[in-house]
Amino acid sequence: MNDHLGAAAKDTETKPNFWYQLPHGYLELDFHPSEEGVAELSRQVGGLPQDARDRADQTFRLYALTALLLRNQPVAVYALGMHPGADGQASLSVLTISAISSKGANPVRVLAGMVTGHAGDGSRNGLQPVELPSGIGFLTERVRTTVAPGVPPEGRQGPLEGTVWQGTVAVPEPRTSSIVTVQMVTSSVGLADDYRSILLGTARTLTFTDPTAEAAQGTGPAVTGSAGEAMKSDFG
Structure with missing residues (x-):
């Protein structure tokens, strides 16, 4: 777990205020x-x-x-991660946190409806409910093909392509009819289990209550403890 506690404070009439902690090995970038x-x-x-x-x-x-x-997306947090890979090379990943409006609908019902609609898709394709300190969340993951960075070899038609693992945890915030998504993307598909643990650990640090205010009242930060330790140990 990194030492700092991040805050994404936006216009409370349209977007939720939320706080989070970055896992070990991630650096938040200014976009x-x-x-x-x-x-x-x-x-x-x-x-x-x-x-x-x-x-x-x-x-x-x-x-x-x-x-x-x-700049044109509802992304509030963008962080790059670098960890030791299975082949001795660096394993890279991108962590983003976004706030998306559910257009006045109850976000819990929106996500619950999506779970029902994907009930037959299987555990790795449909939405799975997960218990979080901030409330119920919904996990989905998939492996997909996407455009890869780099210049295509001479004579190749079209851009380079690569395979990535993408995991997302969606957390409803009913006070503003918003859905906060924590998403992890990596080309190290073989390390999906480790990155899923980091994704869920990050989602467990998410809170809609200012932890510094709670600490000042003597109740302690809302985001501490085993979740951070678990994320730090995923890659040693």
Whole structure:
């Protein structure tokens, strides 16, 4: 578990205020960077040795493109994770937390209806109810093919493709008719069990009550304990 407690405080008339903790090995990125911040990052990349500069430049361009795309999405939290992989290479993943309006409908009923509608899909395809400290949540996961980063080899028609595991926990917040989603995506499909544990551990830290206010009253933070320890131990 990282040391800081994140807060995504938005307009309470349209979106919920929520707090969360990032799991071990994840770094939250700013997808609303200032012009000065982007210029400074570009300057630092330009000052690296040639080999490192080429790799860093690719990462910088990917970050800039991702930040641009996320500005038009209801994403409140965007974090990159890096952990040891089974083959000795780094295993990369993306963690996002979003707040989506259910357009005035009761979000619990919306998600419960989706569970009923997917009842015959099987445990890995349909929505599964999960108990969370913030209330009932709904887990879904799938393996899908998507566009992979990188330049296609010469002569190849169309972009590169890759396989990713995607897991999502949807948590209803009835006070604002919103659904908060915690989503994990990784190309390390073989580590799906580990990433599912991290996803559920992150969802268990989600709270709609300000934990700093509770701590000030002497009741202690709302998000502590075994969930954080479990996430930290998933990759050692």
